[in-house]
Amino acid sequence: MALADARAICPGLITRPADLVREAAALAGLRRWAGRYSPMVARDGADGLIADITGVPHLFGGEAELRADLHARLARAGLTAESAIAETRSAACALARHGGGILPEGGLAEGIASLPVGALRIDRKVAEGLFRMGLKRVADLIALPRGPLARRFGSDLVLRLDQALGTQPEPVSPEADLPYFGVRMTLPEPIGLTADVMAGLDRLLGRLCAALARHQRGARRLRLELQRVDRETAQIEIGLARPMRDPDRISALFAKGVGEVEAGFGIEMMRLVAHVTEDLPPEQIGENVVPCETDALADLFSTLGNRLGFDRVLRLLPAQSNIPERSFLLAPAAYSVAETPPLHQGPARPIMIFSPEPVRARGGGRPGDPPSAFRWRNMSFTTLRATGPERIAPEWWFDDPAWRTGLRDYWRVETREGLRLWLFHTPQAAAWSAQHWFAQGEFP
Amino acid sequence: MVPEPVPMKLLALAGARVHEAEGSGRRSFALLQAARHDGPLIWALPAHAPHLPMLRGLPEGVGQRLHVIRPSSELDLLWAVEECLRSPGVGLVIAEPEKPLSLIAGRRLQLAAEAGRTTGLMLIREGQGSNAAETRWHCAPLPGADLDSTPHHWSLKKNKKGTEGDWIVNWNGETAAVHLVSAAGERDSVAETSR
Numbered sequence: 082m083a084l085a086d087a088r089a090i091c092p093g094l095i096t097r098p099a100d101l102v103r104e105a106a107a108l109a110g111l112r113r114w115a116g117r118y119s120p121m122v123a124r125d126g127a128d129g130l131i132a133d134i135t136g137v138p139h140l141f142g143g144e145a146e147l148r149a150d151l152h153a154r155l156a157r158a159g160l161t162a163e164s165a166i167a168e169t170r171s172a173a174c175a176l177a178r179h180g181g182g183i184l185p186e187g188g189l190a191e192g193i194a195s196l197p198v199g200a201l202r203i204d205r206k207v208a209e210g211l212f213r214m215g216l217k218r219v220a221d222l223i224a225l226p227r228g229p230l231a232r233r234f235g236s237d238l239v240l241r242l243d244q245a246l247g248t249q250p251e252p253v254s255p256e257a258d259l260p261y262f263g264v265r266m267t268l269p270e271p272i273g274l275t276a277d278v279m280a281g282l283d284r285l286l287g288r289l290c291a292a293l294a295r296h297q298r299g300a301r302r303l304r305l306e307l308q309r310v311d312r313e314t315a316q317i318e319i320g321l322a323r324p325m326r327d328p329d330r331i332s333a334l335f336a337k338g339v340g341e342v343e344a345g346f347g348i349e350m351m352r353l354v355a356h357v358t359e360d361l362p363p364e365q366i367g368e369n370v371v372p373c374e375t376d377a378l379a380d381l382f383s384t385l386g387n388r389l390g391f392d393r394v395l396r397l398l399p400a401q402s403n404i405p406e407r408s409f410l411l412a413p414a415a416y417s418v419a420e421t422p423p424l425h426q427g428p429a430r431p432i433m434i435f436s437p438e439p440v441r442a443r444g445g446g447r448p449g450d451p452p453s454a455f456r457w458r459n460m461s462f463t464t465l466r467a468t469g470p471e472r473i474a475p476e477w478w479f480d481d482p483a484w485r486t487g488l489r490d491y492w493r494v495e496t497r498e499g500l501r502l503w504l505f506h507t508p509q510a511a512a513w514s515a516q517h518w519f520a521q522g523e524f525p
Numbered sequence: 526m527v528p529e530p531v532p533m534k535l536l537a538l539a540g541a542r543v544h545e546a547e548g549s550g551r552r553s554f555a556l557l558q559a560a561r562h563d564g565p566l567i568w569a570l571p572a573h574a575p576h577l578p579m580l581r582g583l584p585e586g587v588g589q590r591l592h593v594i595r596p597s598s599e600l601d602l603l604w605a606v607e608e609c610l611r612s613p614g615v616g617l618v619i620a621e622p623e624k625p626l627s628l629i630a631g632r633r634l635q636l637a638a639e640a641g642r643t644t645g646l647m648l649i650r651e652g653q654g655s656n657a658a659e660t661r662w663h664c665a666p667l668p669g670a671d672l673d674s675t676p677h678h679w680s681l682k683k684n685k686k687g688t689e690g691d692w693i694v695n696w697n698g699e700t701a702a703v704h705l706v707s708a709a710g711e712r713d714s715v716a717e718t719s720r
Contacts, residue, residue, distance in 0.1 A: 377614025409580035430582035525698030
C-alpha cells in the first residue's frame, strides 16, 4: 500500500522513515543476546534470526519451554516476536513468518503443507507463476514430480523445497563476532592508592595486550574506567601516536591521569577498553632493523599529544597550491606520514611566513614599484634592492577572504638594515584603499 | 673571489646542551643548525605566534624531518621542550619561549638535554636569556653587497666552555654549508712601499 493511500484511509497516521542502519545494529545486538540459547545464531534476512538449537532444548526443559522462555524475555524487553522450531532451517523460517509454532520430529511435511508457496523464500516471479498455475500451498508442490517442476520454474524452487523437507542440508553459519578489546577486574576490597591502581592497571594491560597480540592489533586509544564504591565512575582516556601493544609504555601514559583521579571511599572495579585499534602485524626485529628512534619519537608524540592535544603536535606536508599560505599543510604528526617535499623551482620562498601585515610605504617611484622606504612592525627600513615582481593570482575556486583584493605582486626586498622581507602589492585593490603594501615573509 | 667554505666545526653547537640565539636573524641561524643536525627536528612555538616555517623555503632535508609543536601556554611549551629534550629520538629542539627563562627552568632544560643526549636551541628576545645557557648567539642579517650574497653577522656572545667569536658568513638558506666572508681590516697608517 502506498503511503498516500494509507493516509487517505487513516488521516491521523503517524509515519517514520525506516532507519536501516540502526535497525541492523539492533538486530546485531539481539543476535548477541540470543547466544544464550545456542552457540550458532545467525542473521536471517533483515528481520530475523536463526539459531541452531540441536542438543540445547533439554537444558531449558524442552522445546516448548525454551520457546516460552524466549517469548517471555522478549516481551519483558518490549519486543513482539514470532518464533518457530522445526527440523530444518527453511521450515522454521517459513513457519516463523506464517504463524509460528513447533513442528514435532517427523511432522515436517505435514507441518509446512498448509503454508503458501511464497514462504519458501523463492522469487516473487516464481511464486506468482506457481499461484497462476493453481499451486498455492506447499502441499501442492510436494506431490508434483520434480523434473517438470525444475524445468518450468528453475532449479532454485526445487532446492528450496528440498531444503525445507530436509533432503538438502542447509547449515546455520553465524558471522564471526568482531574481537572486543576490553578487560575488567572486580576487586574484593576497594583500593585508593595510586600505586595500587597502577598495579591493577598493569594486570589489566597484560591481559589486554595479550588479546591484542592474538588478533594482531595495536591500540590507538584506550579508556580506563574506575568505578568507585559510591557508584561514581571516573574515566581516563589516552591516545597513542601509533598502534601499540606494549604494556609498559602504555602504562607510563596512564600514570598522570591515574594520579589525578579522586578515589573517594575506594575503587572497586576497573575496566580497560581499547576502543580504537589498528592493524599491527608482528615485525621482524633483528640487527638490521633499528626501530629504537621511531619508537622513541612515537612515545614522545604520545606523551605530548595526551597533554597538549594531538592537534598541536604537527608536521609540515607539501600541498599542491601556489598560494603561499596553502602551499603546505599542518597535519597531526600522529596521524600522518612524513613526505619529502618536491624540489622547489622558481622564485625563492621565505623561510618564515606570517599572515599579511600592513607596511606603511613612503616614497617610491611609479605605482607598483616597491617603496624606497617603509615602516613595518614599528621599525623603519630603507630599500636597498628589490627582486620581482612574482605575480600570484588567487584561486578562483576558493573564496578566500584574504585574497579578495585580487592579484598579488610579490617582491623580495632587501633592506639597508639587513632584513630581507617578502612584500607584496595588491594592484587590483580599490583605489581608495590606503593600504597596498603588505609583508608576508622573511628570507634568511 | 670564491669565498672558502667554513669547516663544520665552526658555528657548531655543543651536543647534549641547550643554547640560545637572539636578534632578528635567529630563525635563520636555527634553520642552519637544523640542517646540520641529523634525526627528527622539533620546533616549538606558541599557538598564537603569527609566523610558521614555510615548507618550500626550508633548507634541503629539513622539511620532512621538521615537527611543529604549538602549545597553548608558556608552561606547556616549557614542559613540551623538556620532554622533547629528554627523548633520545630527537636530533634538535628549537623553541621560542615568550618570557625570560628563569634560572630554574634553564637548569631543568640543561638536565633534560643531558639525559636525552639532545641539543636544544632557544630563540629568545634580546636580553631575555637564562644564565644556564651553554652559549648565546646574536644573529643579525646584513645588507648584501650584490644580489646573490645573503650575509649574516653571527656573534658568539657567551660561551661557557670556550672563547667568544664574531663571524660574518654568507648563508643562502639552502644547504648546511656557509661561506665565511673575510672581515675587512682597517689600517691605522699607510703601508710602506718597497723601495
